[in-house]
Amino acid sequence: MNTGDGISFPYDVLVDIFGRLPRRALARSCCVCRTWRALISAHNLNPPLLPLPLPPYFPRRPLGGIFFCKLGYASNTCFFAPPGSRRLFFPDEEEVDQLCNGLILLHRNGRKCVLNPATGRCSRLPSLTPPPRVVAEPVAESLAFDPAVSLHFDVFVLEELARPNQGEVPQQLKRPQVVRSFVYSSSTEQWENREFVPGRCTPGHLYDAVATPGNTYNPTVWSSVYWRGSIYMHCRKDTLMVLRPSCGTYDMVQLPGKPGSALSLFSLPRKSLLASYERGIHYVEIIDKLQLRVWILTESTYGQLWWTLAYDVSLNPHCHMIKTLTVQGIVKWGPWGIVGNRGGPTKLTKDDDYYDHSDVDDDDDEEEDGDGCGYSWNSFYSDEDEDGDGDADSWDEDKDNFIDIDEGAELLGPPSWRDYCEIVGFHPHKNALILIIHSAVVVYHLDTSRMQYLGDEKQLDGCPIQHARSVTGSFTYRPCYADVLPDGQS
Secondary structure, three states: OOOOOOOOOOHHHHHHHHHOOOHHHHHHHHOOOHHHHHHHHHOOOHHHHOOOOOOOOOOOOOOOEEEEEEEOEOOOEEEEEOOOOOOOOOOOOOEEEEEEOOEEEEEEOOEEEEEOOOOOOEEEOOOOOOOOOOOOOOOEEEEEEEOOOEEEEEEEEEOOOOOOOOOOOOHHHOOOOOEEEEEEEOOOOEEEEEEEEEOOOOOHHHHHHHHOOOOOOOOOEEEEEEEOOEEEEEEOOOEEEEEEOOOOEEEEEEOOOOOOOOOOOOOOOOEEEEEEOOOEEEEEEEEOOOEEEEEEEEEOOOOOEEEEEEEEEEOHHHHHHHHHHHHOOOOOOOOOEEOOOOOOOOOOOOOOOOOOOOOOOHHHHHHHOOOOOOOOOHHHOOOOOOOOOOOOOOOOOOOOOEEOOOOOHHHOOOOOOOOOEEEEEEOOOOOEEEEEEOOEEEEEEOOOOEEEEEEEHHHHOOOEOOOOOEEEEEEEEOOOOOOOOOOOOO
């Protein structure tokens, strides 16, 4: 019965209906009454479904590029970007742990640094004392930074989860399992201990599955992302754990899709938890070689979490088109490529030689760009336009290098044993995924199912130093020029 406040259905039923509406219908629903508009806004239905303007902290420009982490090459990190891209400040010998809204977390030999590659400003983190108690398993780390909320950043280091109780334990004797973490805040410039207690959605069997020790190739946490004040961790046994620092709680929910691991420590994933600043948390899965599935996470005010399957498409026709164009010689060397860096940031203090690249001369960068092996990749990239706001070689992401599917491409047969698809990341400000399909780096637009060619995976294969080598990680990058990091030497 309609009570006159705009709610004629049960509250949870109306929220579920709103969560299933397409963009235009949801936009019209916001105009019906104030109650519906407040309901849609309160349940975070607006950000993932409606196109919102980008915050002023991020320049309105195309995809900035992709950081790739590599193993077995002269450099551990490379920057893959469009023509005309501005070279960034980052030491390519370091390893990238996390990237969050324009800041990256680097490490080398146990020392960590948070760096803004667009400005060269950085902050070296102090040593963690006492050290984490994790011995057998790696420690999960996450960088939290949102310039729309605060220009300060936090670094979370998750400790090993307490092992589940063995045997039968009476219900009255069971104690809530607490998740512990070390947190570094740039506002206080020190580490502190934080505890997270179970929230409203914390099934005991999920905690036991994550806390049960695994082997070296099955770590507790595979990856983590930050979105709107919470840390989302992709844990073992296909489990999602959400840390909520503002209220000191954590939640858990089972990840959707086909059970089993499609993750590897030595290649890009076929299952990935991704965050979009405007569209929320997504879970992407590649099954049967070329079947793409994308789920969207919905969170209710009651603390419940559930997944909604948004896309289920076959990439087999796209793979056939890439192979056909490769044979015809149309797809060879893409417009994107490795962009040389400007060295690392300047040292933090006069006695600190960590990341000391302050003597790098911009005019001499081309002598050893690329992968730090003396070969200049930068000859194809103009640095005259310092802000990257357009030159003769600028990249138009709305028009350039789209590959349309020919009629009948889906009838060319199932995927072969050589076909594969790997997940690179989510486009920073479009409803699109960046994938590697049969060695081609492409942007796959989810709304239109169109594919945009960026380059070839072989372009990342520069300066190997050993036979066994691979690309182990990737981070899509959008520059941010607002932060509180130190300006080099003090």
